[in-house]
Amino acid sequence: MLPIQNNIGLYTDHYELTMAQGYFLSNRHLKRASFDYFFRKNPYKGSYVVFSGLSSLLEMIEAFHFSPEDCDYLLSIGFQSSFVDYLRTFRFQGNIHAVREGELVFPYEPTLRVEGTILETQLIETLLLNVLNFESLIATKASRIRLAAGDRILMEFGLRRAQGLGGVHASKAAVSGGFNSTSNVFSAYYFDLESSGTMAHSWIQSFDDELEAFRTYAKHYPDECTLLVDTYDTLKSGIPNAITVARELHQQGHELAAVRLDSGDLTYLSKKARRLLDDAGLQHVKIVASNQLDEIIIQSLLSQGAPIDIFGVGTSLAAGKEDAALDGVYKLAHFDGTPSIKVSENIAKMTLPGIKAIHRFVDQDGLFGADGISFADEPDYEFIHHPTDPHKQKEISKYTKESLIQEAMHDGKNILSKQTPAEVAQYTQKRLKQLTEEHKRFLNPHVYKVGISEKLQQNRNDLAKQYLKKDLF
Numbered sequence: 001m002l003p004i005q006n007n008i009g010l011y012t013d014h015y016e017l018t019m020a021q022g023y024f025l026s027n028r029h030l031k032r033a034s035f036d037y038f039f040r041k042n043p044y045k046g047s048y049v050v051f052s053g054l055s056s057l058l059e060m061i062e063a064f065h066f067s068p069e070d071c072d073y074l075l076s077i078g079f080q081s082s083f084v085d086y087l088r089t090f091r092f093q094g095n096i097h098a099v100r101e102g103e104l105v106f107p108y109e110p111t112l113r114v115e116g117t118i119l120e121t122q123l124i125e126t127l128l129l130n131v132l133n134f135e136s137l138i139a140t141k142a143s144r145i146r147l148a149a150g151d152r153i154l155m156e157f158g159l160r161r162a163q164g165l166g167g168v169h170a171s172k173a174a175v176s177g178g179f180n181s182t183s184n185v186f187s188a189y190y191f192d193l194e195s196s197g198t199m200a201h202s203w204i205q206s207f208d209d210e211l212e213a214f215r216t217y218a219k220h221y222p223d224e225c226t227l228l229v230d231t232y233d234t235l236k237s238g239i240p241n242a243i244t245v246a247r248e249l250h251q252q253g254h255e256l257a258a259v260r261l262d263s264g265d266l267t268y269l270s271k272k273a274r275r276l277l278d279d280a281g282l283q284h285v286k287i288v289a290s291n292q293l294d295e296i297i298i299q300s301l302l303s304q305g306a307p308i309d310i311f312g313v314g315t316s317l318a319a320g321k322e323d324a325a326l327d328g329v330y331k332l333a334h335f336d337g338t339p340s341i342k343v344s345e346n347i348a349k350m351t352l353p354g355i356k357a358i359h360r361f362v363d364q365d366g367l368f369g370a371d372g373i374s375f376a377d378e379p380d381y382e383f384i385h386h387p388t389d390p391h392k393q394k395e396i397s398k399y400t401k402e403s404l405i406q407e408a409m410h411d412g413k414n415i416l417s418k419q420t421p422a423e424v425a426q427y428t429q430k431r432l433k434q435l436t437e438e439h440k441r442f443l444n445p446h447v448y449k450v451g452i453s454e455k456l457q458q459n460r461n462d463l464a465k466q467y468l469k470k471d472l473f
């Protein structure tokens with residue numbers, strides 16, 4: 001049960017409600033509107049985002065309502081009774097089109113579109129941004145860690161250092177972004193994830209000696225025993241004691257699963273530990289490493305030849321380090337039958353008007369070439385134009401065109417078939433293979449091309465001219 005479920009109608013910013021009341025009182029609330037969700041900047045100095053949070057969002061929008069208690073509260077803070085009465089039976093009844101959960105998306109792409117009355121599309125803004133921005137931020141981080149770790153096992157350990165209850169969605173996004181499991185039992189239960197874990201230093205400290213601590217744990221968990229070996233001295237005590245317990249387990253018909261290193265030079269220690277374990281005939285015992293890891297350290301450890309089989313990652317993943325937030329926004333693109341634009345002196349900040357589609361142009365090897373944004377009802381186009389540089393264009397007629405946007409909610413009903421985060425992860429991994437290496441490197445990745453159709457460019461420029469009273473270029 002989500003903690004906000006009972007009062008989900010209040011999970012919004014105050015101004016959404018004052019605007020909704022204003023639309024209602026001026027009898028504009030049933031006018032049709034279409035909003036786009038997009039972000040402007042990739043996190044982590046990367047070149048892509050893993051679009052995530054769609055299933056959580058649809059579930060929350062379906063549940064979005066105002067309980068009698070919510071209505072009493074809104075009256076108590078000054079909302080008018082005619083408007084609050086309207087909210088008593090309010091349900092979102094609009095349509096949502098979006099790219100698939102787990103899709104790789106790029107700056108300025110309208111990855112999700114909400115259509116409905118201005119009142120209902122406005123009211124869900126904050127909820128939508130809160131869910132999509134956070135889950136996409138964390139899934140993107142997880143996908144980067146997956147890229148660094150190759151096919152090694154990844155365990156998510158972040159709940160204790162996550163941004164409060166955000167940890168619930170962080171663990172889900174970690175798995176959809178590519179992690180195998182989470183230590184977060186609530187999220188595992190709620191989102192159908194695999195939960196897993198090892199042991200803490202407190203277990204070992206609570207015994208008189210390390211060997212006794214290891215033996216007792218192995219007695220209770222003979223087939224899923226991972227021993228934390230760095231409490232006293234990894235190479236002189238932790239690993240020798242783990243070897244003793246591994247031999248005892250073997251004699252009883254079980255095998256020690258792994259040892260965990262949680263401090264020190266992880267390359268030096270994993271190499272030494274591997275040698276000691278192998279010399280004792282324990283080639284099957286895996287090495288888990290943790291301690292403030294991220295994609296850069298994991299890539300470095302592996303390039304140093306560290307024989308680590310499993311990585312546990314907490315803080316940097318669940319908190320989205322070094323970027324605290326994805327800057328996704330929700331902008332009005334069509335109102336009362338007419339394309340709408342938010343102008344700006346900074347052309348990069350100007351929004352794209354109208355009801356739009358995104359296409360991915362894929363080459364004969366299945367690799368992504370570029371993306372195009374056009375009006376949804378536009379026929380095929382042969383060129384995409386740079387959104388802000390009028391001199392740059394790219395011919396896309398030799399590529400195969402994929403349509404990325406699909407209907408996800410119809411008349412307020414979620415129409416997507418349910419997918420587990422592990423299924424979403426499979427799709428993301430498939431798409432990452434289609435993104436060329438230069439877009440995936442961590443240092444100064446190549447910018448992925450996203451262009452707009454000529455018709456959209458013309459329409460945007462005409463509208464901008466109308467408001468700015470001058471040509472855009």
Ligand SMILES: Nc1ncnc2c1ncn2[C@@H]1O[C@H](COP(=O)(O)OP(=O)(O)OP(=O)(O)O)[C@@H](O)[C@H]1O
Pocket residue numbers: 262263264265266267268290291292293297300301304
């Ligand atoms: N071989 C390595 N190459 C690159 N980074 C490493 C290597 N080994 C460990 N690290 C990383 O370096 C950082 C080490 O942090 P720190 O100096 O706090 O070490 P520590 O062993 O945790 O210290 P302490 O003994 O106080 O617990 C961690 O982020 C860890 O993941």
Ligand SMILES: O=P(O)(O)OC[C@H]1O[C@H](OP(=O)(O)OP(=O)(O)O)[C@H](O)[C@@H]1O
Pocket residue numbers: 157158160161199200201202262290291292293312313314315316
């Ligand atoms: O380093 P992170 O990527 O954030 O991963 C989570 C960390 O949390 C635990 O340490 P903590 O000191 O909280 O508990 P412990 O006593 O079990 O070591 C664990 O041992 C990891 O080091």
Ligand SMILES: O=C(O)c1cccnc1
Pocket residue numbers: 157158160183196197198199200312314
């Ligand atoms: O299971 C573990 O080893 C674990 C869980 C949470 C945080 N750190 C480690």
